[in-house]
Amino acid sequence: MSRSNGARRVVVTGMGALSALGNDVASTWAGLLAGRSGVRTIDAFDPARVDSKIAAQVRDFDPSGVIDRKEMRRMDRYIQFGLVVARQALDQAGLPGRMDGALAERTGCILGSGLGGVTTLFDNVLLMAERGPDRISPFFIPMGIANVGSGQVAIAFGMLGPNFATVSACATGAHAIGESWETIRRGDADIMLAGGTEAAIHEAVVGGFSSMKALSTRNDDPEGASRPFDQGRDGFVMGEGAGMLVLEELSHAEARGAEPLAELVGYGATADASHITLPGPGGAGAVRAGRRALEKAGMSPDELDHVNAHATSTPEGDSAELQGLATLLGEHGPSVSITANKSMLGHTLGAAGAIESIATIQAMREGAVPPTINLVDPDPWTNGLDLTPLMATHRPIRAALNNSFGFGGQNAALIFRRWDG
Numbered sequence: 001m002s003r004s005n006g007a008r009r010v011v012v013t014g015m016g017a018l019s020a021l022g023n024d025v026a027s028t029w030a031g032l033l034a035g036r037s038g039v040r041t042i043d044a045f046d047p048a049r050v051d052s053k054i055a056a057q058v059r060d061f062d063p064s065g066v067i068d069r070k071e072m073r074r075m076d077r078y079i080q081f082g083l084v085v086a087r088q089a090l091d092q093a094g095l096p097g098r099m100d101g102a103l104a105e106r107t108g109c110i111l112g113s114g115l116g117g118v119t120t121l122f123d124n125v126l127l128m129a130e131r132g133p134d135r136i137s138p139f140f141i142p143m144g145i146a147n148v149g150s151g152q153v154a155i156a157f158g159m160l161g162p163n164f165a166t167v168s169a170c171a172t173g174a175h176a177i178g179e180s181w182e183t184i185r186r187g188d189a190d191i192m193l194a195g196g197t198e199a200a201i202h203e204a205v206v207g208g209f210s211s212m213k214a215l216s217t218r219n220d221d222p223e224g225a226s227r228p229f230d231q232g233r234d235g236f237v238m239g240e241g242a243g244m245l246v247l248e249e250l251s252h253a254e255a256r257g258a259e260p261l262a263e264l265v266g267y268g269a270t271a272d273a274s275h276i277t278l279p280g281p282g283g284a285g286a287v288r289a290g291r292r293a294l295e296k297a298g299m300s301p302d303e304l305d306h307v308n309a310h311a312t313s314t315p316e317g318d319s320a321e322l323q324g325l326a327t328l329l330g331e332h333g334p335s336v337s338i339t340a341n342k343s344m345l346g347h348t349l350g351a352a353g354a355i356e357s358i359a360t361i362q363a364m365r366e367g368a369v370p371p372t373i374n375l376v377d378p379d380p381w382t383n384g385l386d387l388t389p390l391m392a393t394h395r396p397i398r399a400a401l402n403n404s405f406g407f408g409g410q411n412a413a414l415i416f417r418r419w420d421g
Contacts, residue, residue: 007185011260011419013253014095014246015358016088016195018081019345020056020239024088028345028355029362032370033392037223037344039237044201052215054222055201056239056346066156074139075152076117077199081242081351082149083156086111086193090157093246094258095191099158108161109153109193110180111244112172114350114406115200116146122204149197161189167350169406170310172196173243174353174414178267180247190252195354197242206238212277214314226347227374228311228340229318229387236312239346243354260419262361265399266299268292272409278316279405283324286310286403289413290328297415299399302332304415306369306400308360311340312347321403322381329385337395339363339388340372353404357414364397364418 017024020038021031031038038056047053063072063080066087072080086109090097099107120143124136142148147165154163162183166175173196180194209215216235218225227233253260268289272280279285294301307325311318326333341356348355363369375389402414 008187009250010181010184010247010264011250011253012245012262012264012361013248013258013260014089014093015261015361016085016244017242017355017358018058018061018085019241019355020058021344023058023061025358029359032341032344032359033368035344035371035373035390035392037373039222039225039346041222042201045203050203050206051210051217052206053219054216054225054237056237057201058240074143076120076143078113078117078197079143079149079152081199082111082153082197085195085197085242085244086153086157089193089244089246095246097157104158104160106161106190107159108183108189109150109159109163110166110176111150111153111193112166112176112196112350113146113149113198114167114169114172115198115205117144118200118202118205120144122202153193168410169408170347170349170352171404171406171410171412172350172353174357174402174404174412175269177245177354177357177414178269178412181264181267184247184249190249192247193244194247195242195244196351198349198351199240200349201238201240209238216313224374226313226343228309228313228343228372229322229379229382230375231377231379233313233315233318236314236342237346239348241345241348241351241355243351243358245354245357262364262419263417264414265417266293266297266415268296268413270411272411274409277407279320280409282327283320285409285411286321286324286405287327289411290401293401293413293415299415301329303399304329304336304401305395305397306360306363307336307338308356308400308402309338309340310403310405311342313342319379319381322379322383322385325385326383334384334386337369337386337388337393339370341370343373353402353412357402360400360402360416364400364416367394367396369393369395
């Protein structure tokens with residue numbers, strides 16, 4: 001077994017993505033690199049009654065190549081997203097459509113969702129209120145609960161290994177990847193599908209975030225509404241989508257001739273223990289997560305070339321992250337290329353950490369950092385950091401940090417290293 005720092009080494013051998021910029025990894029990445037916004041006026045429902053009328057929706061989604069049409073009616077949109085990105089990732093990894101034997105027993109899945117099947121939940125509650133509980137769908141519970149996406153992936157593809165969901169709001173996808181990494185490192189699996197999925201653009205969810213004053217109301221300028229690190233930001237923009245990685249123990253991947261796309265080398269998870277929605281002062285929890293990830297990777301901050309920031313476009317969150325990055329990176333900070341994918345993807349909640357991990361890997365593979373769009377008046381806490389404003393930059397990237405933070409003060413940091421063979 002290949003080991004690093006006394007543990008088994010884990011590489012990424014497949015990826016799958018759905019986003020407002022495209023329905024696969026290639027189109028999502030091309031949109032990010034071009035600085036294209038996926039934010040539009042909401043058409044998933046009539047937004048007349050909500051303050052924020054904009055979102056980054058997945059468009060032209062057709063899961064029929066992966067899911068039988070009869071089964072589609074028994075799956076919430078978040079589950080459908082998860083199955084489609086799982087199939088994409090398995091295909092890139094060169095894994096079979098259906099696993100059996102030892103391969104099945106040594107393969108697991110951790111697919112998280114921040115909110116689960118919210119459309120199913122709200123629609124059935126309304127149906128009950130109008131017509132009584134006997135009209136609730138028998139699929140109400142298995143379509144609505146947040147763990148069934150992960151279970152459906154195992155059912156569809158025959159995986160018999162560890163299987164559960166992480167739920168940590170906007171850190172969900174990153175926690176799923178980090179915990180899958182730990183599962184392989186300790187020998188409980190050789191392959192893990194890991195990621196996040198979210199389909200929560202529903203009037204009740206948008207209304208709830210709006211009542212918190214968390215969402216942007218720049219309704220007359222959808223493409224300019226998500227403004228991470230910009231002083232003109234007024235809240236985040238709802239997004240939806242999914243991301244999935246195939247994580248694999250290095251010698252297992254080598255034995256079957258799979259091509260590693262990157263190596264996952266560090267993971268840190270911490271709590272702010274401070275506030276249910278606001279980050280801890282100075283981004284202290286994020287700093288501790290980043291330092292723990294670096295420690296596990298056996299790296300120092302000056303070995304990082306790139307940071308994919310959480311950067312939701314909220315005033316308090318962005319400022320705290322900038323302070324945390326300045327502390328974590330120290331004197332090396334100005335040499336690191338930082339980007340905020342949510343400026344284009346909106347905030348995909350439980351899927352964000354997974355989609356942004358894919359973007360981080362693509363940045364390393366192609367030596368290109370997507371821009372932070374709409375950044376024209378930087379936050380005072382920038383402190384000389386390079387936030388890649390408006391235009392993509394090209395540079396070699398040896399290693400990169402992906403930050404993810406969730407309501408409740410839950411933080412996750414992932415460190416990927418470029419695979420050079």
